[in-house]
Amino acid sequence: MILEYRFKGYSPQGKLVQGNFTVGSKNEAKAYMARLVQKYQLRVQSLERKKDWLYTVIIPGKKPIKGRQSAFAKEEVGAALQKMGYNNFKINPVLFDLPIKPSPQDVMMFIKLSTTMLKDKMSFGRILGMLAEEQTNRAMKEALTQIENQLKAGAEGKEVFMRYEGVFGRFPAFMLGLATKSGNMVEVFEATSKFIERDQEIKANIKKALISPMFAVLATIGALVYYVVKIFPATAELFLQYNMDLPPLTAATLDMSHWLEIYWWIIALVIIAPIVAVWRWWSTPKGRVWRDQHIIKLPMVGHLIHKSSIEIYFRVFGTIYAGAGDNIETIRTAAEACRNAWMEQQIKTITIPMMLREGEAFVPAMEAAGIFTKTSLTRLKTGQETGNILQAAQQIATYYEAETTYKMNAMIEYIQTFIAMFISLAIVALTIVSAEIATISPPTATV
Numbered sequence: 351m352i353l354e355y356r357f358k359g360y361s362p363q364g365k366l367v368q369g370n371f372t373v374g375s376k377n378e379a380k381a382y383m384a385r386l387v388q389k390y391q392l393r394v395q396s397l398e399r400k401k402d403w404l405y406t407v408i409i410p411g412k413k414p415i416k417g418r419q420s421a422f423a424k425e426e427v428g429a430a431l432q433k434m435g436y437n438n439f440k441i442n443p444v445l446f447d448l449p450i451k452p453s454p455q456d457v458m459m460f461i462k463l464s465t466t467m468l469k470d471k472m473s474f475g476r477i478l479g480m481l482a483e484e485q486t487n488r489a490m491k492e493a494l495t496q497i498e499n500q501l502k503a504g505a506e507g508k509e510v511f512m513r514y515e516g517v518f519g520r521f522p523a524f525m526l527g528l529a530t531k532s533g534n535m536v537e538v539f540e541a542t543s544k545f546i547e548r549d550q551e552i553k554a555n556i557k558k559a560l561i562s563p564m565f566a567v568l569a570t571i572g573a574l575v576y577y578v579v580k581i582f583p584a585t586a587e588l589f590l591q592y593n594m595d596l597p598p599l600t601a602a603t604l605d606m607s608h609w610l611e612i613y614w615w616i617i618a619l620v621i622i623a624p625i626v627a628v629w630r631w632w633s634t635p636k637g638r639v640w641r642d643q644h645i646i647k648l649p650m651v652g653h654l655i656h657k658s659s660i661e662i663y664f665r666v667f668g669t670i671y672a673g674a675g676d677n678i679e680t681i682r683t684a685a686e687a688c689r690n691a692w693m694e695q696q697i698k699t700i701t702i703p704m705m706l707r708e709g710e711a712f713v714p715a716m717e718a719a720g721i722f723t724k725t726s727l728t729r730l731k732t733g734q735e736t737g738n739i740l741q742a743a744q745q746i747a748t749y750y751e752a753e754t755t756y757k758m759n760a761m762i763e764y765i766q767t768f769i770a771m772f773i774s775l776a777i778v779a780l781t782i783v784s785a786e787i788a789t790i791s792p793p794t795a796t797v
Contacts, residue, residue, distance in 0.1 A: 352372050352373075352374060352492070352493060352496065352513060352514055352516070352517070353372065353373055353374070353375065353376070353379065353399055353400070354370060354371075354372050354399070354400040354496070355370065355371055355372075355373065355379050355382075355397060355398065355399050355400070356368070356369070356370050356397075356398045356400070356422050357369060357370075357371075357383060357386075357394060357396065357397045357398075358394075358395045358396045359387075359392040359393055359394040359395050359396075360392065360393045360395065361390065361391070361392060361393075362391045367390070367392060372496065372513055374513075374516060376399075379397070379399070383397060398422040398423060399422070400420050400421065400422050401420070401421070401422075401443055401444065402418055402419070402420050402443075402444040403418070403419050403420075403421055403424060403427045403441050403442065403443055403444065404416070404417075404418055404441070404442050404443075404444055405417055405418075405419060405427055405431060405439055405440065405441045405442075406439060406440045407431065407436045407438070407439045408438045408439060408440070409436075409438075415436075418444070420492070424441050424443070427441050428441060450487065450488075450489060451489055451516070451517065452487045452489060452490040452517060452518075454519070454546055454549070454550055455550075456487055456490055457490075457517075457518050457519065457522055457546060458543055458546045458547065458550075460481055460490070460494075461522070461526075461539050461542055461543045461546070462543055463477075463481060464477050464481065464539055465536055465539040465540055465543065467480075468535050468536050468539065469536055474501075474530065474535065475498055475501060475502060478494050478495075478497060478498040478501070479494075479495075479498055481494055482494035482495045482498065489517055490517060493514045493517045493518075496514075497510055497511065497514065501530070506531075507526075507527045507528075507529075507530025507531055508524070508527030508528060508530070508531065509527070510527065510530075511523045511524070511526045511527035511530070512524065512527055519546075520683075520686055520687065521542075521545065521666060521683065521686070521687040522542055522545075522546060524670070524683055525538055525539075525541070525542040525545075525669065525670065526539075526542065528670060529542075538669075541669040542669070544665075545662075545665055545666060545669065545687075548661075548662070548665065548751065549662060549689070551755075552658045552661075552662070552689075552754075553689075555755075555758045555759075555762065556651075556655065556658075558762045559651050559654075559758065559761060559762050559765055560651060563765050563766070563768075563769050566769050566773070567769065567772060570772065570773050570776050573776075574776055574779075574780070575610065577780060578603060578606060578607050578610065579607055579610050579611055579614070582603055582604070582607055582783065582787075583604060583607045583608075585787060586600055586603070586604045586607075586787055587604070589790055589792060592792045594790075594792065596790065597786050597787075597789070597790065599782065599783060599786050600783065600786050600787050600790070603783055635691070638691040639691045639692045639695050640692075641691070642690045642691045642692040642693070643692035646659075646690075650761055650764075650765075651761060654754050654757055654758050654761065655690075656690075656723075657723070657750045657753065657754050658689075658750070658754050658758075659688045659689055659690040659693055660688070660693075660721075660722060660723065660726055660746070660750055661746070661747050661750035661751050661754060662687060662688045662689060662747075663684050663685065663687070663688040663693070664684070664726070664743040664744070664746040664747040664750075665743075665744075665747040665751075666683065666684040666687045666688070667680060667681070667684040667743045668740055668743035668744040668747060670683060670684070671739065671740050671743065677712070678702060678705065678706065681697060681701065681702060681705075682697075682698065682702065685697040685698060692721070693719075693721045696719040696720060696721045697716075697719055697721070700715070700718055700719045700720075701715040701716055701718065701719045702715075704718060711734070712730075712734065712739065713727065713730045713731050713734045716730065725746075725749075726746045726750075729742050729745060729746050729749075730742050730743075730746070733745075
C-alpha cells in the first residue's frame with residue numbers, strides 16, 4: 351500500500367518549507383522525515399497522511415449525495431464541497447481502510463488495454479487517466495492516479511513505478527518503468543503481458559498437479575474417518591445387545607472406530623503440528639530457500655517445477671536484456687522473478703559476485719551457481735560464442751515452455767487418474783463393509 355504524506359516545517363533561517371512524498375509504510379515515512387530533518391536542519395511543524403473521507407451532502411427534497419474523497423484533512427473536503435455550492439454536509443473519516451491488492455488478472459488487463467491504446471497513438475498520460483477512472487479496484491485506481499501525477503511532474507518513470515511494486519508486482523513494475531523511457535513501449539508492454547500470462551499458467555498447473563489432488567485425498571480420508579467413527583458404529587453396535595459374534599471385517603472396523611474415538615486428538619496433533627511447524631518455517635527466508643531447493647527433487651513434478659523456473663528466468667532476462675542498460679540489474683531482476691528462492695539466492699550470492707569481483711564471464715558465472723540444466727548452459731555458451739545471448743535466452747524460454755506445458759498436462763492427467771483410483775478404492779471399501787453388516791441377522795426370539 352502506498353501512503354502519501356504532507357509535511358510543513360521551517361528552515362534554520364525561519365523560511366516555511368513544505369512538500370509531499372509517498373512511502374510504503376508509516377515507519378518509512380518517519381525514516382524519510384528523519385533524513386530531511388538531518389539534511390536540512392528542519393524544524394517540523396506538522397506531518398499529515400492523506401486519508402479517505404466519506405461525505406454526505408444533504409439537499410432538501412432530494413436524495414442525499416454520498417461520496418468518498420482523499421484528503422489530508424477534513425477541512426479540505428469541506429472546502430471542496432463549498433466550492434461546488436454545497437453548505438449542508440457531513441464528513442467522517444473511513445475507519446477501516448483496507449484496500450485489496452489487485453489480482454494478476456487486473457494487472458494484466460491494465461497492461462493489455464494500455465498496449466491497445468498505445469498502438470492507437472494515445473499518450474501514456476491520457477491512458478493512465480482513462481484507466482484510473484474505469485478501475486474498480488481502489489488500490490489500483492489510486493496507484494494509477496498518483497503515477498499519472500508524478501509522471502506529469504517530471505519524475506523518472508522507473509523510479510515512480512517501482513514505488514508501486516506492491517500493487518503491480520516487482521517485475522511488472524520494473525518493466526512498466528522501463529517502458530516509459532523505452533523507444534518501443536508497445537513491445538515492452540506486450541512482453542510484460544506475456545510474462546504474467548505464462549506465470550499464471552505455471553502456477554495454475556502446479557496447483558492442479560499438487561494442491562488440488564492433496565485436497566481431494568484429504569477430503570476422501572475425512573469422509574472415511576467420519577463414516578468409521580460416527581455412522582458405522584450407530585448401526586454395528588445395535589447387534590452387540592444380542593451377544594452375538596460379528597463378522598471379522600465388521601468387528602475390525604468397529605474396533606478401529608472405538609480406537610479412533612479415544613485417540614483421535616493424538617493423531618490430529620501428530621499430523622497438524624508438523625504441518626504448522628513446516629508452514630511457519632517456510633514463511634522465513636531460510637525456510638523458503640530450503641523448500642525451493644528440495645521441491646525440485648520431488649518425483650514426477652520436481653523437474654518440471656525446476657524447468658518452469660528456468661523458463662521464467664530466461665523469459666524475464668530476454669525481455670529486459672536489450673533495454674535495461676545494466677546487465678547486473680537484469681540478472682538480479684530475472685532472479686527475483688523466477689519464483690524460486692534457492693535459485694535467486696544462488697544467482698545473487700555466486701553468479702553476480704563472480705562477475706563483479708572476479709570479472710568472470712556471464713556463462714561460467716551462471717554455471718558456477720549450479721542451478722541451470724546442461725541444455726540451458728549449452729545453449730547459453732553457443733549464444734555467447736556467436737555474440738547473441740539475447741536470442742539464446744529467448745530460445746531457452748521457448749523450449750522449456752513447450753516441454754513443461756506438454757509434460758505438465760500429461761502428468762496432471764496421470765495424477766487425476768491416480769486420485770480417481772484412490773477414491774474408487776475408498777468407495778469399494780465402504781461398500782464391502784456396508785454389505786457385510788447388511789448380511790448380519792440377529793437371532794430370532796423363541797417363545
